Amino acid sequence: MTSTFTPTFCSRFGVAVLLAALADFFFYGQPAGITVLLFAIVIAGAVVAVHPAALNSTRPWLKPAVLFVALLPLAENVSPLSVAVALAALVVFALSLAGRLRHGVARIAGQIALFLLAAPLRLIGDFFRWRRTVRRLGGRRIRLTAVIVWVMPVTLGAVFLLLFGAANPVIDYWLSLIDLMKLLDLIQLARIVFWLFVLASVWALLRPRLPRFRPRLPRLTPPAAVAAPTAAKSATTIEDIVFGKAAILRALIVFNALFALQTALDAAYLWGGVALPDGLSYAAYAHRGAYPLIATALLAAGFVLAALRPGSETSGDPLIRRLVYAWVAQNIVLVISSILRLDLYIGVYALTYWRIAAFVWMGLVAAGLALIIARIALRKSNEWLFSANLLTLSATLYACSFINFAALIANFNVDHSLEMSGSGTPLDTEYLRSFGAVALPALDRYYMHQTGHLTTWVVDLQMADDYLAEQKQWRAWSFRGWRLVKVLDKRGPLVLPPAEQPLLPAIPSTPDR
Structure with a gap:
């Protein structure tokens, strides 16, 4: 702790207060839109301002350029996913400018987690450190x-x-x-909490620090433990028998046979057209196995990682390695089968957010299994495997933040509804309305097909009017919102249904929305 801590604390706290005031202007009582991107850019500028020497490198533009790419999803749409991507990018940016960023994707992920855990109390801890420094230096x-x-x-x-x-x-x-009374109205508890939250969050980025853990002292071995080597040796021998090379070899043979049976059944019933037992539909067969098979694949991946630890006796055995390759390949086929099962089920019971998440999750599991094969073949460490999976997950989440899943679900369900295609389930209009104005273009096509003109309901008109009114505020602007406004502005003349006409059916889909 140096004497420069006090002026540094005061100047950074002043910057944090200014950022909190800007956040109040941008967000408090206002819709979230382009202001989130602007605020993230301002925070990045403030981080650079308090670490000016960090950009004195051969390529000073590289870190800001990478950060800008990570912030791009905020321009497309403000969602929990895009905000999470931006927050992680800001944490990495702040740690890198402070010279505290470690090398390796796995270590960086751990730093982000520690940073987010310690961030709420960082300002309080630094405040007490500042008081102790001032007291020690004899300052006011x-x-x-x-x-x-x-x-x-x-x-x-x-x-x-x-x-x-x-x-x-x-x-x-x-x-x-x-x-x-007016002066008291200005003192709002919610606003005070908002300011404190922003101050704590911004301060953690302006003065990025990670919690320090004291190393634990090694325990002294009690004499009783030294005096009983026979019991320890016996336990080790039992472990070698249960989880040794011979046991793992037999387990892989059994597992390959079981998985081959499951793959053969899927090939017969899902793709071969073999008739199912009485009372069992293809949709029920598909849905029943979609999620348990993913759990099976994850359990198999854990077994492979435990059985073929780098440097272990089993990892160098050629026969065990071939059996592992065959088993992991069967697991990948199993995941693909799960994806096809879910696709069959969606064809009958429509698309929901949870089913899209299941598709993404299954794809990540398949990629993870392929990376396990790569780790074994290339003789990499488990840390390499963890880092590769983190990179795959990060790239997937970043790409998903640009996808309008609500519009995707609305369009799919309308196009594959019973009313539009003659098969499937009746359209659940209430579920689509829960998405907000983003579902209106799909509902417009549905009404046009049903009535021959653009019939809508009062609730849809109100939803569109509220959305257009919100988008007139510059704070709420986003690229996705701008595109939707252009679509809504081009809507033709709307025809309200007669008052006595019943509402179109809103049959709920299955519970896992």
């Missing part, structure tokens, strides 16, 4: 007595002022202009 600091000493003068001064107001009409007029 705010004492409790310095505050208490003002209680009596302020109280008596207020009493005298009230007495003067009663005696002097001019002072009484001035006092009447003060609306105490």
Whole structure:
């Protein structure tokens, strides 16, 4: 802790207060839109301002350029996913400028997690450090007595002022202009909490630090443990028998046979057209196995990682390696089968957010299994495997932040509904309306097909009007919202249905929305 901590603390705290004021102007009581991207850019500029020497490198543009690419999803649409991507990018950017970013994707992921865990208390901890530094250096600091000493003068001064107001009409007029209730209205608890949250969050980025853990001292081995080597040796022998090379070899043979049976059944029933047992539909067969098979693949991946640890006896056995390759390949086929099962089920029961998430999850599992084969073939470490999976996950989430899943679901369900295609389930209009105005273009096509003209309902009109009114505020602008506004502005004349006409059916889809 150096003497430069005090001016650094004061200057950075001033920057944090300015950023909190800007956040109040951007967000408090306002819709979230382009302002989130602007605020992230301003925070990045503030981080650069408090670490000016960090950009004195051969390629000073590289880090800001990478950060800008990570912030691009905020321009497309503000969602929990795009905000999470931007937050992780800002944390990495701040740590890199502070010279605290480690090498390796796995280590960086751990740093991000530690940073987010410690961020809420960073400002409080630094405040007490600042007070201790000021006390040690003999500087001026705010004492409790310095505050208490003002209680009596302020109280008596207020009493005298009230007495003067009663005696002097001019002072009484001035006092009447003060609306105490309005002043109290300005003090809003929610706003105070908002400011404190922003201050704590921004401060953590302006002064990025990670929690330090004290290394634990090695325990002294008790004499009893030294005196009983026979028991330890016996336990080790049992472990070698249960999880040794012979056991793993037999397990892989059994597992390959079981998985081959499951793959053969899927090939027969899902793709071969073999008739199912009585009372079992193809949709039920597909849905029943989609999620358990993914759990099976994950369990298999854990077994492979445990059985073929780098440097272990089993990892160097050629026969075990071939059996592992065959088993992991069968797991990949199993995941592909799960994806096809889910696709068959969606063809009958429509698309939902959870089913899209299942598609993404299954794809990640398949990629993870392929990376396991790569790790074994290339003789890489488990850390390499973890880093590769993190990169795959990060790239997937980044790409997903540009996809309008609500519009995708609405268009798919309308196109594959019973009313539009003659098969499938009736359209669940209430579920589509829960997406907001983004579902209106799909609903318009549905109404046009049903009635021959652009019939809509009062709830749809109100939803469109509210969305257009919100988009007129510059804070709410996003590229996705701008495109939707252009579509809504081009809508033709709307025809309201007769009052006595019943609502179109809104049959709910299956529960896993």
